[in-house]
Amino acid sequence: LGGGRTLDDSVLADLEELLFTADIGVKTATALLEMVRAKVRARALADPAQLKQALKVEITRILALDGAAAALPPFAPGQVRPWVVMVVGVNGSGKTTTIGKLAAKLKDAGHSVVLGAGDTFRAAAGEQLEVWAGRVGAPVVRGKNGADPASVCFEAVQQGVTTKADVVLCDTAGRLHTKAPLMEELKKVKRVIAKAVPGAPHEVLLVLDSTNGQNAIAQARQFHEALQVTGLALTKLDGTAKGGVIIGICDELKLPVRWVGVGETVADLKAFSPAEFVEALFE
Amino acid sequence: TVAKGFKAARNKLKGRTEITTEVVDEALRDIRVSLLEADVSFEVVKRFVARVREKAVGEVVETRVKTARGKLQVTPQDHFIKICHDELEGLMGPVDTSLSLPDRVLSGIMLVGLQGSGKTTTAGKLARKLKQDGKKPFLVAADIYRPAAVEQLKVLGAQLDVPVFHEAGLQPPELCKRGREAAARAHATVVIYDTAGRLAVDDQLMIELEQIKAAVEPANILLVCDAMIGQDAVKTAVEFDRRLDLSGFVLTKLDGDARGGAALSIKEVTGKPIKFLGMGEGLDRLEEFRPEGLASRILG
Ligand SMILES: Nc1nc2c(ncn2[C@@H]2O[C@H](COP(=O)(O)OP(=O)(O)OP(=O)(O)O)[C@@H](O)[C@H]2O)c(=O)[nH]1
Ligand SMILES: Nc1nc2c(ncn2[C@@H]2O[C@H](COP(=O)(O)OP(=O)(O)OP(=O)(O)O)[C@@H](O)[C@H]2O)c(=O)[nH]1
Ligand SMILES: [Mg+2]
Ligand SMILES: [Mg+2]
Numbered sequence: 081l082g083g084g085r086t087l088d089d090s091v092l093a094d095l096e097e098l099l100f101t102a103d104i105g106v107k108t109a110t111a112l113l114e115m116v117r118a119k120v121r122a123r124a125l126a127d128p129a130q131l132k133q134a135l136k137v138e139i140t141r142i143l144a145l146d147g148a149a150a151a152l153p154p155f156a157p158g159q160v161r162p163w164v165v166m167v168v169g170v171n172g173s174g175k176t177t178t179i180g181k182l183a184a185k186l187k188d189a190g191h192s193v194v195l196g197a198g199d200t201f202r203a204a205a206g207e208q209l210e211v212w213a214g215r216v217g218a219p220v221v222r223g224k225n226g227a228d229p230a231s232v233c234f235e236a237v238q239q240g241v242t243t244k245a246d247v248v249l250c251d252t253a254g255r256l257h258t259k260a261p262l263m264e265e266l267k268k269v270k271r272v273i274a275k276a277v278p279g280a281p282h283e284v285l286l287v288l289d290s291t292n293g294q295n296a297i298a299q300a301r302q303f304h305e306a307l308q309v310t311g312l313a314l315t316k317l318d319g320t321a322k323g324g325v326i327i328g329i330c331d332e333l334k335l336p337v338r339w340v341g342v343g344e345t346v347a348d349l350k351a352f353s354p355a356e357f358v359e360a361l362f363e
Numbered sequence: 364t365v366a367k368g369f370k371a372a373r374n375k376l377k378g379r380t381e382i383t384t385e386v387v388d389e390a391l392r393d394i395r396v397s398l399l400e401a402d403v404s405f406e407v408v409k410r411f412v413a414r415v416r417e418k419a420v421g422e423v424v425e426t427r428v429k430t431a432r433g434k435l436q437v438t439p440q441d442h443f444i445k446i447c448h449d450e451l452e453g454l455m456g457p458v459d460t461s462l463s464l465p466d467r468v469l470s471g472i473m474l475v476g477l478q479g480s481g482k483t484t485t486a487g488k489l490a491r492k493l494k495q496d497g498k499k500p501f502l503v504a505a506d507i508y509r510p511a512a513v514e515q516l517k518v519l520g521a522q523l524d525v526p527v528f529h530e531a532g533l534q535p536p537e538l539c540k541r542g543r544e545a546a547a548r549a550h551a552t553v554v555i556y557d558t559a560g561r562l563a564v565d566d567q568l569m570i571e572l573e574q575i576k577a578a579v580e581p582a583n584i585l586l587v588c589d590a591m592i593g594q595d596a597v598k599t600a601v602e603f604d605r606r607l608d609l610s611g612f613v614l615t616k617l618d619g620d621a622r623g624g625a626a627l628s629i630k631e632v633t634g635k636p637i638k639f640l641g642m643g644e645g646l647d648r649l650e651e652f653r654p655e656g657l658a659s660r661i662l663g
């Protein structure tokens with residue numbers, strides 16, 4: 081009485097399990113599988129390998145946004161200087177570590193970098209960034225403990241201007257997107273950065289932890305609404321989490337993934353490659 | 364939300380004097396979607412739906428018989444919802460928020476987990492709670508890798524007036540051993556070991572945890588888990604449990620809007636209880652686990 085389960089059904093069931101266990105989420109997985117089912121119905125696809133390939137092509141299309149994998153900022157001489165990046169995200173997502181790695185990449189590419197210790201709240205946050213600054217050989221601007229984060233970032237950007245630095249990376253304290261006063265604080269940091277350099281920050285980088293499930297979508301929506309996020313970094317992809325929630329985020333908000341974090345050392349930051357990401361998703 | 368799923372399910376059953384298996388399946392589809400959106404693990408959702416279906420279809424047959432005999436005790440809708448709630452409560456499991464801290468013995472609490480899950484902060488929270496409970500806590504900073512990790516714990520210890528032990532140049536197992544000795548010398552009654560975040564699949568670092576356990580034999584080993592975690596929760600919990608035989612879990616960052624479905628999954632799959640909930644960054648933000656709170660949150 082199992083009812084005739086066709087090859088199609090069992091293949092689709094397998095694909096469904098693959099998508100769900102990769103944190104792709106119900107809405108996005110359903111849309112992707114509907115697209116595949118349509119192709120099966122139209123007899124456009126016959127065998128399981130083709131179904132998988134159709135999924136891969138569609139997911140790659142969603143992720144390959146303009147700016148994805150356009151990693152280093154535009155630094156042709158005469159271009160914007162300093163290029164200011166404000167790094168935001170929920171607690172523990174990997175902001176401070178990503179800043180350290182990014183600073184190293186920029187220095188290796190011959191750019192001068194200033195770090196802003198905009199997390200004046202959490203225990204030893206400034207000390208943590210100072211260690212990274214020492215590792216990569218970049219100056220770090222700190223305030224006193226409990227100092228106003230906006231003024232620390234302002235000073236960091238100012239120092240970038242006076243020292244003719246190429247890039248300023250501003251760290252901020254982790255915060256949950258549901259906390260309105262903390263989101264207001266970030267908006268103020270952004271406004272104050274613009275006072276130091278009109279048009280700054282040129283990049284608002286939202287750092288997402290790839291072990292997060294569907295809550296990452298709420299994070300992206302809220303941070304984007306508050307700050308007009310311009311790029312994403314997806315951390316901890318060296319683990320077993322697939323980070324599939326990024327597909328729905330890219331589809332809905334059209335925010336490009338710039339970087340992926342693949343470990344805890346200074347070299348563990350790669351430019352995002354949609355094709356590589358999709359391959360890993362289906363492993 | 365899962366509540367929307369349950370509401371939709373309930374509405375599908377409304378006003379019927381009997382429910383057919385087709386209606387049950389339709390209702391279960393809504394609930395399945397809700398649980399997946401709440402980050403409950405795919406396998407656990409599958410099992411939950413199968414168990415509810417089995418019971419609900421059994422109920423269909425029963426109510427049909429009762430109707431034939433002219434008595435209908437409870438509406439099929441209430442039956443179905445009750446089955447779902449009972450199953451969910453079953454998944455939440457019996458509450459056990461106790462820590463093994465027998466009198467006149469120096470007991471250990473070892474905190475482990477993925478990177479950034481909230482271990483160091485939780486160490487501080489536990490120290491604060493234990494001090495309030497009349498215990499004498501002692502912190503050991505055994506994360507030798509993360510920049511300023513030791514400093515972070517020392518800042519928390521200073522805020523709480525709780526001693527923090529660290530000795531440079533030692534590997535974590537030896538460090539914890541000496542930390543325990545220092546705790547004993549200080550006449551502490553509970554020693555809390557903060558360890559570095561690590562991937563469950565990092566064999567070297569997982570062995571390190573096994574070595575710490577062997578060195579100091581902590582009476583309590585808690586996996587600190589971020590409530591926002593997705594489908595990876597089960598793999599992570601199973602591996603940490605397999606290696607260390609966990610006492611239970613701490614679920615952190617529940618002051619956000621993460622549904623926390625991972626809580627169901629890790630409990631179901633390991634059988635270990637959720638002991639504490641992290642409800643904020645402040646050191647006073649630690650609560651004992653209550654199933655109703657979490658169940659209603661996962662149900663939306
Ligand atoms: N495995 C792995 N760990 C990472 C990665 N990125 C960051 N981490 C680790 O994640 C933990 C948290 O990183 P932080 O940089 O402190 O995160 P944060 O967002 O600045 O945290 P808060 O400032 O407290 O909100 C640290 O243990 C990092 O080493 C990554 O790509 N892979
Ligand atoms: N909102 C909120 N933030 C929390 C909670 N618990 C911890 N945090 C924050 O989460 C971030 C990470 O906390 P840590 O204690 O450094 O995490 P960890 O597990 O020790 O990190 P690693 O040692 O790098 O693995 C910090 O910003 C904490 O303040 C909580 O219950 N709620
Ligand atoms: Mg940080
Ligand atoms: Mg820590």
